[in-house]
Amino acid sequence: MKYAIRDRSFDKYEDFFKSVLLLLRSLRTYFSKIFVAIIASITFSACQSEEKIKFEQYYIGGKELYEQNCANCHQKDGTGFKELYPPIVGSEYLKDKSQVISIIKNGLSGEIVVKGKKYNQPMPANHSLTNLDIAEITTYIYAEWQGEKKITDVKEVENTLK
Structure with missing residues (x-):
């Protein structure tokens, strides 16, 4: 019984941590796309004569x-x-x-x-x-x-x- 209470309390936080993890993954993907765009624009402008x-x-x-x-x-x-x-x-x-x-x-x-x-x-x-x-x-x-x-x-x- 003790373990069940502990598990249920952990379940509440588990959803929160999953949401935070999902948010961090999304941000990492978003910022990596921005980073690639910045690098590409610098590279293309450097290629201009x-x-x-x-x-x-x-x-x-x-x-x-x-x-x-x-x-x-x-x-x-x-x-x-x-x-x-x-x-x-x-x-x-x-x-x-x-x-x-x-x-x-x-x-x-x-x-x-x-x-x-x-x-x-x-x-x-x-x-x-x-x-x-x-x-x-x-x-x-x-x-x-x-x-x-x-x-x-x-x-x-x-x-x-x-």
């Missing part, structure tokens, strides 16, 4: 700089603003990257024609932008609206602005 990583950095930085410095007039989507500011999308100016770099840094005044429409609002010079800033903006513009998948190097900007 340095050039691709640099392109992504320039693209993201360029997008942010474009939105801060250019989007007010040219809009976030590059379509320009009515008859005041020309579009970047489909612009003939994109055919000459050195000209684009120069315009970003030094501005532009006088009448221009973009996609058959005349524009005559001056684009102010932006001397506060560094050569790296201009390289990033140019990388973003050409990637976003020309499909170019390479960076505009800072040296290219330096050579253009000499």
Whole structure:
């Protein structure tokens, strides 16, 4: 009889311990899956080429700089603003990257024609932008609206602005 009482009291705790054990197994499985996912993401990102990583950095930085410095007039989507500011999308100016770099840094005044429409609002010079800033903006513009998948190097900007 004594053993039966002891066994029954143990049965109450046995269910509790089984539940805790089941919980621990579930957590171990869950955390091991997370651990594998973290290791996989680190491995895959390590497999990206340095050039691709640099392109992504320039693209993201360029997008942010474009939105801060250019989007007010040219809009976030590059379509320009009515008859005041020309579009970047489909612009003939994109055919000459050195000209684009120069315009970003030094501005532009006088009448221009973009996609058959005349524009005559001056684009102010932006001397506060560094050569790296201009390289990033140019990388973003050409990637976003020309499909170019390479960076505009800072040296290219330096050579253009000499």
